Amino acid sequence: MSPAYPWKTVWITGGSTGIGRAAAIQLAAAGVKVAVSARSAEKLQDIGAGITAFPLDVSDAAAAMACVARIESQLGDIDLAILGAGTYAPIDIANLDPVQFGDMVSTNYLGVVNCLAALAPGMLARRAGHVSWIASVAGYTGLPKAAGYGPTKAALINLAESLRPEMARAGVAISVINPGFVRTPMTARNDFEMPFLMTPEDAARRTLAGLKKGQFEIAYPRRFALMLKALRLLPYPLYFRLIDRMVLK
Ligand SMILES: NC(=O)c1ccc[n+]([C@@H]2O[C@H](COP(=O)([O-])OP(=O)(O)OC[C@H]3O[C@@H](n4cnc5c(N)ncnc54)[C@H](OP(=O)(O)O)[C@@H]3O)[C@@H](O)[C@H]2O)c1
Numbered sequence: 512m513s514p515a516y517p518w519k520t521v522w523i524t525g526g527s528t529g530i531g532r533a534a535a536i537q538l539a540a541a542g543v544k545v546a547v548s549a550r551s552a553e554k555l556q557d558i559g560a561g562i563t564a565f566p567l568d569v570s571d572a573a574a575a576m577a578c579v580a581r582i583e584s585q586l587g588d589i590d591l592a593i594l595g596a597g598t599y600a601p602i603d604i605a606n607l608d609p610v611q612f613g614d615m616v617s618t619n620y621l622g623v624v625n626c627l628a629a630l631a632p633g634m635l636a637r638r639a640g641h642v643s644w645i646a647s648v649a650g651y652t653g654l655p656k657a658a659g660y661g662p663t664k665a666a667l668i669n670l671a672e673s674l675r676p677e678m679a680r681a682g683v684a685i686s687v688i689n690p691g692f693v694r695t696p697m698t699a700r701n702d703f704e705m706p707f708l709m710t711p712e713d714a715a716r717r718t719l720a721g722l723k724k725g726q727f728e729i730a731y732p733r734r735f736a737l738m739l740k741a742l743r744l745l746p747y748p749l750y751f752r753l754i755d756r757m758v759l760k
Contacts, residue, residue, distance in 0.1 A: 513538075513541045513542035513543045514541075514542075515541035515542070516538065516541055516543055516719070516723060517590075517723065518538075518543055518590040518591045518641075519543065519544060519587060519588075519590055520543070520544045520545075520546070520582075520586045520587045520588060520589050520590055520591075521535075521538050521543055521544070521545050521546070521589070521590065521591045521592070521593065522545075522546045522547075522548070522565075522579075522582055522589045522591075522592045522593070522630075523535050523545065523546070523547050523548070523592075523593045523595060524548045524549070524567065524569055524592075524593070524594050524595055524596040524622070524626060525548075525549060525594075525595035525596035525597055525645070526545075526546075526547025526548055526549055526555065526558070526562075526595070527547065527549035527551060527554035527555045527558070528549075528554065528695060528696050529595075529693065529695030529696060529697060529711050530595055530645065530690065530693055530695060530711050530714045530715055530718065531547065531549075531593065531595040531596075532547070532558060532711070533710075533711040533712045533714065533715035534593060534595075534715035534718055534719060535547050535558055535559070535562050536558065536559050536562070536715075537712075537715050537716065537719060538719065539559050539560060539561035539562045540559075540561075542561070543561070544561060544563075544586050544587070545561060545562045545563070546562075546563050546565050546582040546585075546586055546589070547562055547563070547564055547565065548564075548565045548566065548567040548569070548578060548596070549566065549567070549596065550566065550567070550568050551566070552564060552566040563582075563585065563586065565578050565581060565582055569594075569596045569618060569621075569622030569623075569625055569626055570617040570618055570621060570622055570625070571625070572621075572625040572628065572629075575625040575626050575628070575629040576628070576629040578629070579626070579629040579630055579633070580629075583633065588633065588637065588639075588640075589630060589633070589634075589640065590639070590640060590641065591640070591641045591642075591643070591722065592626065592630055592640075592641070592642045592643070593643050593644075593645070593688075593718070593722075594622070594623045594626050594627070594642065594643070594644040594645065595644070595645040595688075596618060596619075596622050597618060597619045597622075597645060597697070598614065598615060598618045598619065598697075599615070599660045599697050600614070600615065600659060600660070601656040601657075602656055602657070602658040602659045611659055612659045615659045615660055615663050616663055619660070619663035619664065619667070620663040620666045620667060620670075623644045623667060623670070624670070626642075627642055627644075630642055631683070634682075634683045635681050635682070635683060637682075638681065638682030638683070639682055639683070640682075640683050640684070641683070641684040641685075641686070641722070642683065642684070642685055642686075643684075643685070643686040643687065643688055643722055643729075644667055644670075644671065644687060644688065645667075645687075645688045645690065645718075646664040646665075646667035646668045646671070646687050646688065646689050647660075647661075647664040647689055647690060648689050648690065648691050648730065648735065648736050648739045649661045649664050650663075650664030650665040650666075650667060650668045650689065651665075651668075651689075651736075651739045651740055651742075651743050652739060652742055652743045652750075654754070654758065655754065655758050655759055664689075667687065668687055668689070671685050671686065671687035671727070672687075675727060684725065685727075686721075686722065686725075686726065686727050686728070686729065687727070687728055687729070688718050688721070688728075688729045688730075689728060689729070689730040689731075689736060690709070690714050690718075690730075690731060691706075691707050691709065691731065691732050691735040691736060692705035692706065692707060692708045692709065692735075693708070693709050693710070693711055693714045694708055694709065694710055694711065695711050706735060707732045707734065707735040709731070709732060714731065717729065717731045718731075
């Protein structure tokens with residue numbers, strides 16, 4: 512076991528770029544065995560020593576099941592899974608496309624459910640393990656352009672809250688990671704100012720520190736997360752006035 516972290520084997524989905532890749536590199540540098548998944552096998556190659564590629568489309572439940580079996584037979588039982596595979600597309604109110612909404616639901620939400628369903632039987636039998644998924648501060652409240660993405664992230668927060676108590680009694684930890692804006696391929700196309708923008712390395716450091724402490728919610732930057740949580744508590748007339756002024760100016 513690495514002296515820095517309490518896990519021998521960690522699986523990261525969405526591990527080829529951004530936050531997932533940075534977390535894989537930091538864990539492997541500390542001596543943890545890391546399995547990384549994403550659709551593109553090419554982007555998973557040569558991330559670093561101690562990091563093994565297991566290509567997977569998380570929207571395919573049977574493939575997720577087979578992937579977990581492959582990882583566990585090659586690297587040993589998964590102690591921690593960080594489910595970060597995700598996709599974002601802004602919603603254009605003049606062209607509401609159900610396919611676009613469906614893509615975000617099958618990757619962001621069902622992708623987590625598929626991986627969790629593959630991990631749970633082994634972890635429950637061992638009465639050990641930790642599954643964490645990356646939602647977003649965009650899941651706290653509805654935000655302009657995020658009508659497709661936001662609901663998937665709100666669902667992920669709710670999923671974690673729903674499962675945490677029962678899973679904890681069965682010996683399995685559940686937690687949720689809610690980042691603010693992070694400079695990754697996902698946000699590279701944003702044409703608006705992103706407050707409190709962080710590097711993926713910093714996001715990964717905060718994620719791993721929170722996971723190590725056993726926090727249920729790992730939200731960062733703290734100030735931005737608190738601001739958005741406070742927004743959720745406002746009466747709607749005031750809430751929409753602020754959104755109009757701050758976001759749609
Ligand atoms: N960046 C931010 O500001 C921010 C803020 C809050 C939350 N988040 C969340 O953090 C997570 C990581 O985001 P990031 O910014 O690091 O994104 P990113 O750099 O765009 O990485 C997304 C990752 O997900 C993989 N992926 C996408 N669809 C997949 C699928 N169907 N099956 C398997 N893998 C898939 C991508 O690889 P392939 O394309 O090869 O599959 C890639 O590895 C996401 O869940 C995102 O929603 C990001």
